[in-house]
Amino acid sequence: MTSAPLRLVVVGHVDHGKSTLIGRLLHELGALPTGKADELRAVSERRGVAIEWSFALDAFQAERDQAVTIDTTRVWLRLPERDIVVIDAPGHREFLANMVSGAAEAEAALLVVDASEGMQEQTRRHAYLLRLLGLEQIAVVVNKLDLVDFSEPRYRELEGAARHFLAELGLTPRLVLPISARHGDNLALASANMPWYQGPTLMEALRAFEVRPSREDLPLRLPIQDVYRQDDRRVLVGRIESGRLGVGDTLLFSPSNKLARIKSLEAWNAPPPARAVAGQSVGITLDRPLFVERGEIASHQESAPRLSNVLHATLFWLASTPLTAGQRLRLEIATADAAITVESIERVIDTDSLGPGPVDAVQRDQVAEVVLRSRALLALDEHGHLPRTGRFVLRANGETVAGGLASLRDHPDQRHAVGLAPENLTPVDHKVTRASRSERFGHRGGILWLTGLSGAGKSTLAMAVEQHLFRRGYAVYVLDGDNVRSGLNANLGFSPEDRVENIRRVGEVAALFADAGFLCITAFISPYRTDRARARQAGGDAFHEIYIRADLETCERRDPKGLYRRARAGEIAEFTGISAPYEPPESPELVIDTTREPIEACVEQILRHIATSFAITSRM
Amino acid sequence: MDRLDELEAQSIFILREAVNRLQPIGMLWSIGKDSNTLLWLARKAFFGRVPFPVILLDTGNEFPEVYAFRDRIIREWGLTYIDAPCPGAEETDPSLPPKARAAARKTLGLKRIIAERGFRGMILGIRRDEQAIRSKERIFSPRDATGGWNFRHQPPEFWDRFNAEPPPGGHVRVHPLLGWTEIDVWRYVEREGMPVVPLYFARDGRRFRSLGEKDITFPVASNAATIAEIILELEASREPERAGRAMDHESEDAFERLRAQGYM
Numbered sequence: 001m002t003s004a005p006l007r008l009v010v011v012g013h014v015d016h017g018k019s020t021l022i023g024r025l026l027h028e029l030g031a032l033p034t035g036k037a038d039e040l041r042a043v044s045e046r047r048g049v050a051i052e053w054s055f056a057l058d059a060f061q062a063e064r065d066q067a068v069t070i071d072t073t074r075v076w077l078r079l080p081e082r083d084i085v086v087i088d089a090p091g092h093r094e095f096l097a098n099m100v101s102g103a104a105e106a107e108a109a110l111l112v113v114d115a116s117e118g119m120q121e122q123t124r125r126h127a128y129l130l131r132l133l134g135l136e137q138i139a140v141v142v143n144k145l146d147l148v149d150f151s152e153p154r155y156r157e158l159e160g161a162a163r164h165f166l167a168e169l170g171l172t173p174r175l176v177l178p179i180s181a182r183h184g185d186n187l188a189l190a191s192a193n194m195p196w197y198q199g200p201t202l203m204e205a206l207r208a209f210e211v212r213p214s215r216e217d218l219p220l221r222l223p224i225q226d227v228y229r230q231d232d233r234r235v236l237v238g239r240i241e242s243g244r245l246g247v248g249d250t251l252l253f254s255p256s257n258k259l260a261r262i263k264s265l266e267a268w269n270a271p272p273p274a275r276a277v278a279g280q281s282v283g284i285t286l287d288r289p290l291f292v293e294r295g296e297i298a299s300h301q302e303s304a305p306r307l308s309n310v311l312h313a314t315l316f317w318l319a320s321t322p323l324t325a326g327q328r329l330r331l332e333i334a335t336a337d338a339a340i341t342v343e344s345i346e347r348v349i350d351t352d353s354l355g356p357g358p359v360d361a362v363q364r365d366q367v368a369e370v371v372l373r374s375r376a377l378l379a380l381d382e383h384g385h386l387p388r389t390g391r392f393v394l395r396a397n398g399e400t401v402a403g404g405l406a407s408l409r410d411h412p413d414q415r416h417a418v419g420l421a422p423e424n425l426t427p428v429d430h431k432v433t434r435a436s437r438s439e440r441f442g443h444r445g446g447i448l449w450l451t452g453l454s455g456a457g458k459s460t461l462a463m464a465v466e467q468h469l470f471r472r473g474y475a476v477y478v479l480d481g482d483n484v485r486s487g488l489n490a491n492l493g494f495s496p497e498d499r500v501e502n503i504r505r506v507g508e509v510a511a512l513f514a515d516a517g518f519l520c521i522t523a524f525i526s527p528y529r530t531d532r533a534r535a536r537q538a539g540g541d542a543f544h545e546i547y548i549r550a551d552l553e554t555c556e557r558r559d560p561k562g563l564y565r566r567a568r569a570g571e572i573a574e575f576t577g578i579s580a581p582y583e584p585p586e587s588p589e590l591v592i593d594t595t596r597e598p599i600e601a602c603v604e605q606i607l608r609h610i611a612t613s614f615a616i617t618s619r620m
Numbered sequence: 621m622d623r624l625d626e627l628e629a630q631s632i633f634i635l636r637e638a639v640n641r642l643q644p645i646g647m648l649w650s651i652g653k654d655s656n657t658l659l660w661l662a663r664k665a666f667f668g669r670v671p672f673p674v675i676l677l678d679t680g681n682e683f684p685e686v687y688a689f690r691d692r693i694i695r696e697w698g699l700t701y702i703d704a705p706c707p708g709a710e711e712t713d714p715s716l717p718p719k720a721r722a723a724a725r726k727t728l729g730l731k732r733i734i735a736e737r738g739f740r741g742m743i744l745g746i747r748r749d750e751q752a753i754r755s756k757e758r759i760f761s762p763r764d765a766t767g768g769w770n771f772r773h774q775p776p777e778f779w780d781r782f783n784a785e786p787p788p789g790g791h792v793r794v795h796p797l798l799g800w801t802e803i804d805v806w807r808y809v810e811r812e813g814m815p816v817v818p819l820y821f822a823r824d825g826r827r828f829r830s831l832g833e834k835d836i837t838f839p840v841a842s843n844a845a846t847i848a849e850i851i852l853e854l855e856a857s858r859e860p861e862r863a864g865r866a867m868d869h870e871s872e873d874a875f876e877r878l879r880a881q882g883y884m
Contacts, residue, residue, distance in 0.1 A: 005623075030858070076749065076801065100778060225633070226640045230667055237665075239633045268667045269812075279621050281632035283667065294640065318776055332781045391779050398785030400776050 012112030023053030507535030642741025765789030
């Protein structure tokens with residue numbers, strides 16, 4: 001059997017003759033099944049049109065009626081030297097998705113240009129996408145020369161325009177050649193109609209394309225697909241995306257950063273192999289019981305993938321709803337699946353004009369450069385270096401909304417943050433550092449200690465802020481009288497001693513939340529400076545005191561729980577502000593005046609303070 | 621790696637994705653060469669044990685050789701087998717041509733078994749090169765609650781990041797053999813020493829190239845009596861594989877309509 005087939009994508013503007021070209025190539029190669037050419041003639045006659053070679057491909061009834069290709073089609077061409085899989089990418093502008101899925105697998109491209117119409121919008125868009133997808137083997141075929149009387153000047157003009165345009169994109173075509181697909185000129189045989197063209201035929205050009213170099217020589221990447229139990233052993237399965245491995249190799253698993261040796265390669269109905277290479281689907285067992293799951297990538301230690309929770313990417317946006325900053329999506333890269341937030345949109349390229357567009361939103365069929373942030377660390381590679389572990393899809397509501405190519409420029413490897421320096425082979429459960437928690441959550445842990453009179457708005461603000469932060473992906477939790485008194489402090493009453501103990505416990509619990517990486521918002525009157533000072537001591541740097549200021553009159557007028565009324569009536573002893581003092585903070589981190597500012601503005605101020613003090617900046 | 625190695629590795633990758641991400645899942649087993657190959661690949665992927673039930677859409681109209689082969693393989697390979705009876709032709713879409721109606725019985729049987737067992741995934745052995753309409757398929761192909769295939773709005777699928785999310789009330793068809801050609805299958809059968817139903821081998825100058833039910837499938841002229849001879853014959857032939865499948869040829873769009881309604 002011959003070596004791998006060349007995957008060739010045919011692109012170009014609608015009606016420039018892509019499908020006709022492929023249909024005619026099949027005919028030239030004698031590859032149409034018996035009767036197909038006759039069937040085409042019959043169908044074309046029945047419809048009252050000249051023989052239409054594209055009908056060999058456009059099998060759908062609907063397509064024949066519309067006379068356009070509506071999805072990618074794959075066709076096998078058997079040349080004497082090699083097989084070619086032709087991917088017919090559709091020309092209609094709304095079919096970027098099919099274009100990306102068709103061209104993404106290709107190793108070479110034919111760009112079809114109509115000699116009478118010249119380069120059109122689609123021609124340019126497709127060429128641009130080819131470059132984004134990293135395709136460099138491109139031949140331009142100027143088609144339908146029969147419609148311009150096989151004119152050499154017209155061809156030269158178009159050849160020049162095509163070369164110029166491609167050069168602007170940084171592409172150099174391997175070849176530009178004049179053809180007439182319908183009549184077979186310069187496909188298999190040199191055309192008698194164009195004696196002025198001395199170059200190779202299309203078939204010769206196809207033979208000269210190269211199949212991509214071997215992935216085996218690149219660094220090892222084995223994304224784990226699943227873990228099977230075989231008797232009492234755990235078999236890790238997956239497909240090697242690049243590189244090679246063998247029994248005895250030490251593997252580093254990312255992002256968990258664990259090490260183990262390959263004990264065996266598994267096989268069914270065959271002797272167990274000692275080695276395996278890129279492209280193979282393998283099963284391996286390890287020399288120690290390691291908890292590794294789907295989504296981890298195995299590599300060798302010296303050439304591990306990057307660990308990062310921030311990535312720059314080029315996105316092909318395919319959904320009908322626009323992409324905006326702050327949006328939350330699922331990202332799938334190799335076998336990993338992670339929740340991400342679109343942190344920013346840096347650049348939008350309109351694939352029609354190829355000019356820059358506004359960056360507030362990415363519309364369908366636009367290409368954008370974006371910054372994505374994931375909570376969990378992702379193991380990934382630079383797309384240009386290792387495409388298979390450097391490209392991903394984004395999904396929303398179960399639908400594929402984008403394809404993306406990762407770029408790791410400017411983002412340092414965060415492997416150090418995981419905690420284990422993999423220097424020897426002693427497996428150690430990694431120590432979770434404060435830094436790694438921050439990287440996971442995208443913010444530092446902290447305590448927002450809201451203090452103020454009853455009715456000043458502490459609980460209202462705490463709940464509103466919590467809701468906003470949660471939506472933005474923060475790990476956040478509010479401690480207030482309700483959830484603390486009902487459990488943790490259920491044994492405490494309202495005596496002065498119990499009130500002190502109540503605040504002490506809240507301070508300690510808040511400190512634990514902060515240590516766990518959470519933003520903990522507390523909403524207690526906490527009237528005494530000494531109590532708050534103790535809480536600050538427990539929380540350290542993470543403790544931010546926020547004074548929720550409102551004058552007594554306002555609070556009494558609001559009286560949300562009717563407490564002031566009862567205190568005035570003498571039903572509540574030692575009520576802060578009425579019968580007990582409130583000691584305002586001396587140097588709070590933030591003062592919020594709820595008497596003068598509406599609630600929304602107050603929430604906004606607190607959120608800004610949090611973003612400044614606790615969020616990790618987007619640039620690392 | 622040669623071509624067969626690559627195809628095998630890709631199919632195993634797809635099968636493992638399907639089993640990881642779509643549960644419960646089953647596999648349609650027509651007992652022909654393609655679904656046998658699929659079963660063989662599953663044994664490789666899961667180290668000997670097929671981790672899902674195999675389902676025959678049974679019209680009662682298969683060739684006796686097919687039923688005999690089925691019984692033997694279930695026993696020898698330790699398969700979990702589901703016999704899914706198909707409703708009569710009178711229950712199928714009356715606007716379809718007659719042979720297509722016979723084929724549409726399987727569509728109904730398939731819908732029924734999916735609903736009955738709550739399958740979210742169904743593995744099938746179809747190939748792109750069999751039929752022009754199948755060449756448009758996705759590897760993970762969503763079907764809505766009616767089982768219908770919306771070929772105009774197929775989801776994008778690229779870089780082997782398959783979307784395993786069934787539409788509400790629907791399921792996902794998984795096609796691990798989509799990239800194989802007929803001759804690949806025979807070369808693989810030969811290489812692996814897999815058993816096949818003897819009807820594929822020529823007797824009295826005729827053999828079955830594609831196996832369907834006995835009243836709508838016809839043998840082609842052939843003297844190929846061994847796998848090696850079948851491969852040689854295919855290398856020389858320009859006859860389409862499904863030439864002997866009557867339902868494909870009754871009208872220009874018969875097969876497209878069958879598929880849009882949920883046929884395999």
